[in-house]
Amino acid sequence: MKRVVITGAGTINARGHTVSDTLEAMREGRCGIRDLDIRDVDRLAVKIGGQDIDYDEHSHFNRQQIALYDRFTQFAILSAGQAIAQAGLEFSGSLAARSGVVLGTSGGGLSTQDENYRVVYEEGKNRVHPFVVPKLMNNAAASHVSMQWNLKGPSFTVATACASSNHAMGQAFMMIRSGMADVMVTGGSEAMLCFGGVKAWEGLRVMSKDACRPFSATRNGMVQGEGAGVFVFEEMTRAKARGAEILAEVIGFAMTSDAEDIVMPSRQGAARAIKGAMQDAGIDRSAVGYINAHGTGTAANDKTECAAVADAFGPHADRLMISSTKSMHGHLIGGTGAVELLACIMALRDGVIAPTIGYEEHDPECALDVVPNEARDAKVDVVLSNAFAFGGLNAVLALRGV
Amino acid sequence: MSHTIDEIEKKVIAIIAEQAMLDVQDVTAKSTLEEIGIDSLGVVESIFSIEEEFDISVPFNANEPEKSDFDISTVGSIANAIFGLLSEKPA
Numbered sequence: 001m002k003r004v005v006i007t008g009a010g011t012i013n014a015r016g017h018t019v020s021d022t023l024e025a026m027r028e029g030r031c032g033i034r035d036l037d038i039r040d041v042d043r044l045a046v047k048i049g050g051q052d053i054d055y056d057e058h059s060h061f062n063r064q065q066i067a068l069y070d071r072f073t074q075f076a077i078l079s080a081g082q083a084i085a086q087a088g089l090e091f092s093g094s095l096a097a098r099s100g101v102v103l104g105t106s107g108g109g110l111s112t113q114d115e116n117y118r119v120v121y122e123e124g125k126n127r128v129h130p131f132v133v134p135k136l137m138n139n140a141a142a143s144h145v146s147m148q149w150n151l152k153g154p155s156f157t158v159a160t161a162c163a164s165s166n167h168a169m170g171q172a173f174m175m176i177r178s179g180m181a182d183v184m185v186t187g188g189s190e191a192m193l194c195f196g197g198v199k200a201w202e203g204l205r206v207m208s209k210d211a212c213r214p215f216s217a218t219r220n221g222m223v224q225g226e227g228a229g230v231f232v233f234e235e236m237t238r239a240k241a242r243g244a245e246i247l248a249e250v251i252g253f254a255m256t257s258d259a260e261d262i263v264m265p266s267r268q269g270a271a272r273a274i275k276g277a278m279q280d281a282g283i284d285r286s287a288v289g290y291i292n293a294h295g296t297g298t299a300a301n302d303k304t305e306c307a308a309v310a311d312a313f314g315p316h317a318d319r320l321m322i323s324s325t326k327s328m329h330g331h332l333i334g335g336t337g338a339v340e341l342l343a344c345i346m347a348l349r350d351g352v353i354a355p356t357i358g359y360e361e362h363d364p365e366c367a368l369d370v371v372p373n374e375a376r377d378a379k380v381d382v383v384l385s386n387a388f389a390f391g392g393l394n395a396v397l398a399l400r401g402v
Numbered sequence: 403m404s405h406t407i408d409e410i411e412k413k414v415i416a417i418i419a420e421q422a423m424l425d426v427q428d429v430t431a432k433s434t435l436e437e438i439g440i441d442s443l444g445v446v447e448s449i450f451s452i453e454e455e456f457d458i459s460v461p462f463n464a465n466e467p468e469k470s471d472f473d474i475s476t477v478g479s480i481a482n483a484i485f486g487l488l489s490e491k492p493a
Contacts, residue, residue, distance in 0.1 A: 205462055262443075264442070
């Protein structure tokens with residue numbers, strides 16, 4: 001089997017428009033969750049989110065592009081551009097044919113749907129813009145990335161709600177490992193912070209109205225975020241031969257299904273995915289120093305995730321660190337695992353563990369080292385990234401430093 | 403429109419019975435949601451039905467149900483809580 005390394009990273013999210021800005025914010029524990037600035041916010045009960053309020057599409061794209069690019073596509077293109085520039089790759093000839101793009105998203109062009117439903121239902125118009133369909137489709141981001149960078153190999157979109165990005169990156173990893181592709185652009189993107197996108201989550205009554213406080217006894221729900229994270233995954237001998245800077249090695253991946261409940265998480269399903277990723281990586285559990293948690297800040301997720309980690313790691317669960325950066329950037333749903341992978345890379349490369357901010361009070365059901373409130377210096381060799389989706393679909397990645 | 407507590411209770415029993423897929427005579431004011439098989443997702447859906455029926459907004463966060471002033475421990479307590487919310491509502 002081939003080995004797979006990461007040679008480029010890019011992001012845009014509420015905490016930064018570049019990887020370095022995002023990592024600096026994570027190191028400093030700065031919160032990007034704020035009052036939402038969206039149409040009809042006064043009709044929402046939940047009025048906060050990890051919204052990128054500084055983002056202006058006109059400073060990045062022209063009129064024709066904006067007519068075709070939903071916000072989630074814009075985020076994916078900007079992040080992919082950073083990642084591919086860092087990797088220093090140009091795709092032509094046989095490399096283009098053996099390179100693809102797999103991105104995760106849950107809502108796809110939800111803002112485009114929201115805007116155009118308003119036009120026909122609320123405003124009573126009988127005509128919509130001709131590009132509504134190509135703008136809202138879930139594969140629009142992956143397709144535009146493939147077009148912009150001439151990626152002609154396996155390309156598609158993965159939608160598994162909150163695990164979409166991890167499932168996408170797992171696919172990319174497996175494709176390179178098996179020899180199907182040499183380079184894969186992968187990650188995820190989400191832009192659900194529109195009236196309909198927040199109102200739908202509000203209905204489920206799992207949202208916090210004030211803050212995301214993962215693992216804290218005082219947690220009262222999740223907070224939505226938006227943005228993208230995109231990486232360049234590359235076959236290792238190829239990356240080394242061209243002298244590319246290697247950010248980390250992807251060493252394992254596993255996915256499981258709870259086959260239980262459409263919203264309630266399962267300890268067994270999560271634990272099987274965690275154990276599976278370590279088994280796939282061929283590592284002993286004592287090698288893992290840090291886990292980037294799914295850590296949504298809901299009562300159900302956080303206690304179930306901690307129980308799953310305890311199951312999977314036994315006594316080593318008390319020696320590893322686990323944190324949730326959703327406390328800073330919010331829950332990016334289909335893009336969340338990708339932005340969170342940045343915290344994993346920071347742990348491996350810089351020896352800095354991103355904190356779980358907003359942590360107020362110990363919860364005996366979350367009795368792990370959750371790196372409360374302040375980043376920590378620590379040398380770790382192997383890290384995991386957890387994602388557990390509604391629908392009981394779990395995906396865990398394992399990374400090693402180089 | 404004002405409701406007596408009996409009217410409210412009758413409507414709540416109908417909503418809860420439909421949610422639990424039971425006959426109305428199998429649900430009483432003393433019934434707890436748990437014993438008639440309504441899980442956390444069912445609670446959220448029942449509250450939605452109550453808000454629609456009575457045109458009220460029920461304060462309820464599934465992450466901390468115990469912190470809500472809206473007591474969902476029994477069908478009767480739900481009816482009382484609705485009565486309270488309706489009496490606070492501007493006419």
